[in-house]
Amino acid sequence: MQHKEYKSINKSVRKKDSIQLLLGKPVYTEDMMPKDAVIVKLLRSPHANAIVKSIDTSKAKLVPGIVDVYTWEDVPKTRFSNAGQTAPEPSPHDRLIIDRHVRFVGDPVAIIAAEDEKAAKRAMKLIKVEYEVLEPVLDFRKAKDNPILVHPEDDWSVPSDWGAFVDRNIIASEDNTDGDLEGVMSDCDMVLEHTFHTKQYSQTPMETFRTYTELDRYGRLHVVSSTQIVFHVRRILSVALGIPKNRIRVEKPRIGGGFGAKQTAVSEVFPAFVTMKTGRPAYICFSREESQIAGSPRHEMDVTVRLGADNDGTIRALDVYTLSNTGAYGEHGPTTVGLSGHKSIPLYTGSLEAHRFAFDVVYTNTMAAGAYRGYGATQGIFAVESMVNMLAERLGMDPTLLREKNMLKEGMVMPAYFGETANACALDRCMSRCKDIFDWESKYPVRDMGNGKVRTAGVAMAMQGSCISNLDVGSATVKLNEDGTYNLIIGAADMGTGCDTILAQIVAECMDCSVDDVTVFGADTDASPYDSGSYASSTTYVTGGACVRACERLKKRICEIAADIKGCASEDIEFEGRGVRILDTGDFIPLTDIGIKSQLNNGIAPEDTVMHTSPVSPPPYMVGMVEIELDKLTGLVEVLNYSAVVDCGIAINPALARIQTEGGIVQGIGHTLMENVTFNEKGKLLESSLMQYRIPTRLDAGKLNVEFENSYEPTGPFGAKSIGEIVINTPAPAIAHAIYRATGTWFRELPITPEAVAMSIKQQ
Amino acid sequence: MEIGIKLNGRMLSDNIDADLLLIDWLRDKGCFSVKRGCETSNCGLCTVLMDGKPVLSCSMLAARASGHEIMTLEGLQEEASEFVGFLADQGTDQCGFCNPGFVMNTIALLRENPDPTDDEILSYLAGNLCRCSGYNGQLRGIRAFLDSRKK
Numbered sequence: 001m002q003h004k005e006y007k008s009i010n011k012s013v014r015k016k017d018s019i020q021l022l023l024g025k026p027v028y029t030e031d032m033m034p035k036d037a038v039i040v041k042l043l044r045s046p047h048a049n050a051i052v053k054s055i056d057t058s059k060a061k062l063v064p065g066i067v068d069v070y071t072w073e074d075v076p077k078t079r080f081s082n083a084g085q086t087a088p089e090p091s092p093h094d095r096l097i098i099d100r101h102v103r104f105v106g107d108p109v110a111i112i113a114a115e116d117e118k119a120a121k122r123a124m125k126l127i128k129v130e131y132e133v134l135e136p137v138l139d140f141r142k143a144k145d146n147p148i149l150v151h152p153e154d155d156w157s158v159p160s161d162w163g164a165f166v167d168r169n170i171i172a173s174e175d176n177t178d179g180d181l182e183g184v185m186s187d188c189d190m191v192l193e194h195t196f197h198t199k200q201y202s203q204t205p206m207e208t209f210r211t212y213t214e215l216d217r218y219g220r221l222h223v224v225s226s227t228q229i230v231f232h233v234r235r236i237l238s239v240a241l242g243i244p245k246n247r248i249r250v251e252k253p254r255i256g257g258g259f260g261a262k263q264t265a266v267s268e269v270f271p272a273f274v275t276m277k278t279g280r281p282a283y284i285c286f287s288r289e290e291s292q293i294a295g296s297p298r299h300e301m302d303v304t305v306r307l308g309a310d311n312d313g314t315i316r317a318l319d320v321y322t323l324s325n326t327g328a329y330g331e332h333g334p335t336t337v338g339l340s341g342h343k344s345i346p347l348y349t350g351s352l353e354a355h356r357f358a359f360d361v362v363y364t365n366t367m368a369a370g371a372y373r374g375y376g377a378t379q380g381i382f383a384v385e386s387m388v389n390m391l392a393e394r395l396g397m398d399p400t401l402l403r404e405k406n407m408l409k410e411g412m413v414m415p416a417y418f419g420e421t422a423n424a425c426a427l428d429r430c431m432s433r434c435k436d437i438f439d440w441e442s443k444y445p446v447r448d449m450g451n452g453k454v455r456t457a458g459v460a461m462a463m464q465g466s467c468i469s470n471l472d473v474g475s476a477t478v479k480l481n482e483d484g485t486y487n488l489i490i491g492a493a494d495m496g497t498g499c500d501t502i503l504a505q506i507v508a509e510c511m512d513c514s515v516d517d518v519t520v521f522g523a524d525t526d527a528s529p530y531d532s533g534s535y536a537s538s539t540t541y542v543t544g545g546a547c548v549r550a551c552e553r554l555k556k557r558i559c560e561i562a563a564d565i566k567g568c569a570s571e572d573i574e575f576e577g578r579g580v581r582i583l584d585t586g587d588f589i590p591l592t593d594i595g596i597k598s599q600l601n602n603g604i605a606p607e608d609t610v611m612h613t614s615p616v617s618p619p620p621y622m623v624g625m626v627e628i629e630l631d632k633l634t635g636l637v638e639v640l641n642y643s644a645v646v647d648c649g650i651a652i653n654p655a656l657a658r659i660q661t662e663g664g665i666v667q668g669i670g671h672t673l674m675e676n677v678t679f680n681e682k683g684k685l686l687e688s689s690l691m692q693y694r695i696p697t698r699l700d701a702g703k704l705n706v707e708f709e710n711s712y713e714p715t716g717p718f719g720a721k722s723i724g725e726i727v728i729n730t731p732a733p734a735i736a737h738a739i740y741r742a743t744g745t746w747f748r749e750l751p752i753t754p755e756a757v758a759m760s761i762k763q764q
Numbered sequence: 765m766e767i768g769i770k771l772n773g774r775m776l777s778d779n780i781d782a783d784l785l786l787i788d789w790l791r792d793k794g795c796f797s798v799k800r801g802c803e804t805s806n807c808g809l810c811t812v813l814m815d816g817k818p819v820l821s822c823s824m825l826a827a828r829a830s831g832h833e834i835m836t837l838e839g840l841q842e843e844a845s846e847f848v849g850f851l852a853d854q855g856t857d858q859c860g861f862c863n864p865g866f867v868m869n870t871i872a873l874l875r876e877n878p879d880p881t882d883d884e885i886l887s888y889l890a891g892n893l894c895r896c897s898g899y900n901g902q903l904r905g906i907r908a909f910l911d912s913r914k915k
Contacts, residue, residue: 018852021860022867023844024797024837031796118781206801206809206861206895256799256861257895288802496859496896655855662898663858690806690893697890698899 048683065119179354207256296370340380458737474543479607491531510551512577624730635758664727772839856901
């Protein structure tokens with residue numbers, strides 16, 4: 001379904017920063033930091049739950065090159081949250097910069113500021129800490145109502161309560177039923193129930209957490225950080241350090257990947273604290289190990305699904321209960337869990353008569369989780385989609401036909417998705433197109449290759465949102481220059497996704513100019529209009545919406561300036577792209593004349609700023625199909641082919657939408673088959689390097705085949721919805737399905753390692 | 765200790781600590797294309813050419829490079845410019861952080877094997893991790909460049 005032919009929309013233009021990035025120019029945080037910056041390192045706790053009885057830094061401070069060493073005694077006593085979320089935050093204020101009570105292996109115990117890294121490391125070894133070691137809560141299934149409290153302190157608070165009972169280790173809980181759930185369940189021909197477990201997967205952006213700070217020329221704190229959320233970082237630092245927001249400026253240069261990891265202020269507070277203490281520039285670079293053991297990974301979840309269906313394959317009832325592990329601190333804990341139900345149950349709106357969604361989110365003495373692409377939907381979709389595949393196998397029904405019978409279709413109201421209507425939904429077309437391009441009929445059967453290897457296929461559907469409705473805002477400033485080009489100034493953060501370019505395409509289409517004529521700047525809290533930041537798949541949809549409206553208003557202003565020149569009413573002037581037309585006379589005034597006039601004896605600014613928010617969050621949809629080859633001797637699963645068809649509305653930039661999809665699929669393959677997270681009995685995370693935490697290489701990715709089925713979202717800019725997150729959701733259930741077909745075993749815990757597969761075959 | 769390294773065509777001598785890593789020496793000399801991504805020689809971000817062969821500069825002492833020629837992406841802009849546009853056309857550069865190491869290793873591959881098969885490309889570049897792109901676009905970009913050369 002193609003709408004009108006555009007000049008810049010739905011075009012695969014190059015990213016504005018492509019060539020700079022490909023030629024290795026110095027555009028990242030570490031490339032820009034002042035050479036005389038103090039190097040900041042953190043001494044981290046070896047215990048999962050302990051009180052610092054005493055800490056002696058005197059010897060460390062004698063090391064040549066040490067600037068200072070700070071402990072819990074030196075930091076402000078106001079608790080804060082590192083979560084990059086709109087205030088009043090749902091995440092509890094449960095952290096101090098350094099707490100005397102350390103709550104996971106890796107919690108900071110001391111901040112070391114040194115002239116160089118070598119001195120910092122020497123000093124770290126000389127800090128003497130005496131701990132009172134407490135018993136930790138490591139198993140999230142035992143956290144609720146455990147006598148050991150992760151946060152026993154009196155000054156714990158939460159700005160926006162989502163059902164917290166901190167004295168029971170619970171930071172959020174909910175229980176909602178729609179329809180006569182038990183009545184429908186008892187009337188079903190069969191009820192299936194299983195629990196699905198996913199772990200604390202790491203986003204593993206190639207650039208680890210990095211920040212430098214300095215005092216600017218006005219003596220204010222200037223923070224340059226690899227972050228998705230400049231404005232939230234400003235607020236977080238203001239609370240944590242106890243300094244006014246107007247004394248802080250936060251900007252981001254290019255970002256070496258985020259995937260949600262940098263929607264939490266993981267690294268910013270430490271150098272900021274050092275700069276405030278010393279007045280000197282300070283820099284922190286998390287090692288890969290630190291990023292793995294003290295980052296902001298995906299929430300570990302147990303998702304229990306009860307599915308009621310009839311023998312003809314009608315899915316009539318879904319009951320989803322999620323137990324989520326937020327770790328030692330509550331960043332994004334109350335909010336991620338919701339998506340495990342809200343973004344999985346609605347996929348079956350077509351036939352559901354009743355549903356329930358309930359959850360508990362608990363503290364444990366493990367690393368604090370955060371935001372990771374998919375944000376709870378990934379976990380919920382693994383569970384619900386696996387359950388639907390189990391139903392198909394149980395009924396002996398083709399799983400694609402089973403879905404076609406039950407799936408959400410355009411125009412339906414989704415009771416499990418805040419009562420929103422699916423105004424743009426091509427899920428049915430995604431399914432039929434994916435079957436075609438994948439060749440489902442010939443790949444789905446189990447084929448013994450005669451060499452101990454088996455080939456077969458699996459399928460899954462997914463949805464996500466396009467923003468956080470009625471909450472987050474996106475903004476854009478568009479201004480005309482005297483040469484007839486435009487500046488677009490945003491507070492959203494391009495973390496490699498290409499949003500600078502995509503938003504420029506939107507402005508170019510609106511102003512009828514070329515994408516090259518739109519210069520993009522972002523993001524800087526001193527210069528950008530306020531924007532919640534780049535997360536929740538929202539930038540194209542929300543900030544893109546702001547761009548469209550800012551352009552509409554700028555056109556009016558340009559006409560007003562032209563009216564001033566001609567001495568006529570601005571209603572008699574029409575914007576025509578490279579200039580304006582006086583309707584009466586047919587005279588044409590080029591933009592350059594208007595730009596120059598705007599700088600001379602003029603009171604009308606040739607610019608406009610628009611803030612935009614949305615009352616709805618239209619879901620994108622997707623179908624993924626995987627062909628695997630499974631080695632029955634070694635248990636090794638190789639992804640041969642992965643086909644995906646995505647409905648993201650109208651793709652503003654199809655090449656970038658395709659790469660988003662391919663990248664998301666490969667991340668999904670990683671956490672399904674390779675990326676493991678295990679702890680020893682003391683709570684120490686074992687996969688602390690890229691040698692142990694194996695993300696996919698190009699030999700693991702398989703052949704990807706991505707296509708789009710357009711719908712047209714009436715509330716989106718030029719019909720666009722989102723793409724960033726949904727793409728990670730189908731691999732886990734699709735691959736688990738294929739592995740069942742090859743082995744006869746359902747795996748309900750990720751990752752499904754070769755060892756697990758080989759052992760299951762041996763046991764048969 | 766005293767070292768002498770020919771860096772991007774210029775002879776440099778320096779007095780360094782014996783335990784200084786090559787990556788740190790190179791970044792100190794302004795070669796910011798050399799990126800730090802891990803501590804375990806797994807990611808390929810810090811790939812440079814020593815006497816024309818790709819090496820991981822995070823896993824080599826600067827002292828080991830003494831008496832050798834090191835090329836970083838700063839010194840190979842022209843050679844890289846021949847093909848990086850094809851990667852940009854795919855949108856596969858994404859966050860860009862892995863790009864310099866990947867481009868360096870691609871230069872090494874194409875010098876060694878000017879007309880590689882897809883499998884040869886995948887296996888040569890297997891040590892260059894990328895978390896954004898899913899790799900398929902990188903292959904399409906290199907393939908498009910190779911095809912353009914045949915026209």
